[in-house]
Amino acid sequence: METAPPTKRRPLSLAARAALATGFALAAFLGLTGLAQNKANYASELSAMHDRLHNYTLAYIAGTDITRGGKVTVPDSAPNPDFSRWGSGLYAIIIGNDGFRWESSSALDRNFDFVRMLSPGETAFEPVETRSGKLYVFSWGVTLDTTDKRSVPLTFAVAQTEDQFERQVATYRRTQFLWLAMLGMMLMLLQLFLLRWSLLPLRRVSSDLAHIERGTRDHLDGPYPMELTVLTRRLNAFIDSEREQRSRYRDTLADLAHSLKTPLAVVRSQLETDGDAHTLRGDILDQVRKMDEIVAYQLSRAATSGRRTIASEEPIAGHAEDLVQSLEKVYAAKNVLCEFELEDGVAFPGEQGDLLELMGNLVENAFKWAKHRVLLTVRTAPQGRSGRRGLELIVEDDGPGIPDEKIEKILQRGVRGDERVQGHGIGLSIVQDIIKAYQGTLHVDHSEELGGARFSVSIPPA
Template sequence: MHARQLLAASLGLIAFLSLTGYALDHAFQETARVELQDRLQNYVKAYYRGMEFARGGALLMPDRAPDPRFERPGSGLYAGLVSRDMRWESASSLGRTLPLPKTLKLNEMRLDGPLPYNDGNGGTQKVYRLSHTTIWETEAGDMPLTFSVYEDTAQFESQLSVFRRALWGYLGMAAVLLLLVQMLVLRWSLQPLRNLKRDLDRVQGGHHPSLSGQHPPELEPITDSINALIDSERSHLEQSRNTLSDLAHSLKTPLAVLRARLDSGAGVDDLRDEVSAQVQRMNEIVSYQLSRAARSGHALFSAPIEVEPRAEEIVASLEKVYSGKGVVCEFDVDAQARFHGELGDLQELIGNLLENAFKWAARRVLLTVKVEPTQGSRRPGLLLAVEDDGPGIAAENVERLLQRGVRGDERVQGHGIGLAIVQDIVRAYRGELRVERSTELGGARFVVRIPPVI
């Protein structure tokens, strides 16, 4: 990741500096060209101020040129004039074949170039040419003329070359400096991810049970999700171990009974009846334990399940089973209530609570489902309550009824062994199960609260 980000940032930086260099180079060329035009234009105006035509039409140029280079052959600065059948060139153009002044519109001034010319030694050089066309008033009448000033490109190119060397040199140093800064910034900004990777390596190696909490706020959702996943997997593993342990322990008694009957030399009929009874008992034990093991419990990324339609299906079935009692189930269910977990867990949870309520109710059962408020990115929790108008549960029996580790078949008194399954499911979803007196119906009230999770 560090190499990819550094490469991407470096490419972006190089592209940016290249565009910046190109823009500055282009701007400098335009500025230098404007400066060149202004300088040559001043030479033209200086010639105009000292130039005149004699009475006979002869052209009289100024005694002193605007720049001494106009008088020195091959100096790189030249001047020329074209008017009707007359042509004049400065002394500096001796031996050189310069491009003729270009006739333009009246009072038009234009800079052209670079233009090639013969330097007199068989070589080819280039010049910039500024031409201006005007009307000169003489005694013989108006005389149209075009005046041009030339300058070798050497000075312009030398100036441009110096600027480019400085520009790209400084941009190159800036690029190196910024790349070093980027490397340091990326290394500093990615340090939390490297710390997270080291934490994961320690967890995978078995040196730590979970990720540490020393991470930036931006990474907390990730670390919380990973820790929740680790806890969920450990919970599932522990549940599987407990189920196997419970199954092995539960099968000891019927197996011991069968061994004792075999050793006692019982008759065939008695032995057959005993085997049938113990096999039935073992089948019930295995079915119960498998149903517990099949429940997945706390699920991190499960899809939400609507509670109301599932509850209606269960109530419809129970009303048929207990039709002789005439029990009516009332609903107070939030339509937005969702269960984030396995469908089987939801059915077991609601089904066992409602079945107990139908079993002990006189006439009325009330099912209440509400959404638990949440903050941030957490999934909302769930509050589920089942009440009946039966005899209720004595306060001194509640603690024993929900005591951890009490075997399911020891809970026949009260509301039945279904509460063992309910308690296991609630514990798997890190929830809370309370048993209290119903203030509205007068019987028992079972309250299940499943907290908001990641």
């Protein structure tokens, strides 16, 4: 039993990709921000507890007296009422070297044996684990003088349970999480709106392409942002190229049908007429030869591919040398000398077949009508916005030239399939079709250097 091939997963849209990437980045950023704020808040709360316990200890030190007999008296009033409330979580302890120990009312039934004597001036702030939970203890070693100038060392300690501290930290974390979550949602909504707004030109391009497919528009008219201008310009060039190619095929088929009509009618007439078999065979072969020439000619016209927006550049030097060598053999009896003026590295911005058709027709025509000299000049045109260069191709000969009044006539496109130009007899229609496909221009005038005709072709950069 054959299993169905797995369906390919549809790629995510640009908006979805950007939203996911932004969401992950935003979550990481807010998470790290929350972690840093939590650590900062924890340190701040711990510092605040230290300062608070320090102030309580200082208040007890200030209110404690030593009598002449060395008795320690602690004031009844506490710096905070929680010291007088049992189990409040806030405790005060005073210890001395002679076994003296005093504890606040809140410390009843609690074990504070961990409080140790400190040297005068020494302080300590540390968490302590007890059976009743963690305590934060601030201790301060002092020396109090009696009225008879005797010194009594004491250690004051104030302790607080972690419950209040943890409640404050937890409250901050909940509030922080709520605000960060709300901020994250607002930023995500804002990001989705910005993504939709940023990708609106792409949606407009897609919509315009749909209109072109339906035939309601001819081009991508825009206006589009600068980043999409190159893309839309290339798409428009591709659309024009495809339309020109379809038009060229239609024209070729129409011309081919029109051209074959007469030879086919002659063949039919000969077959319907009883005549000499040898003469009939010769007439039919002659018409078949004509049809073969017509078909070959029209196929060569249809083969002009035109400019492709992603075509590579075709070097010219090698093709020019091969072409001239072949023509010099064909026209050896005329002893024609072809000179080159080729710029270093010059290249044709298109397909090789188009280059050979264009240059071949022009150079062959020059050989046909030249007396002894032909000049082929090829140089690059200024660089275009795409970074590529155009081309200027000039072919001159020392033949009879073309009268000014006939130049416009020979450049007109005929309607017959056999489009032969009177006077020069080149496939000028093929040359014009190629130049048109590349948005170029053809100029025919008099050669000042050689005295004959000069054909100047200018092809802009892609």
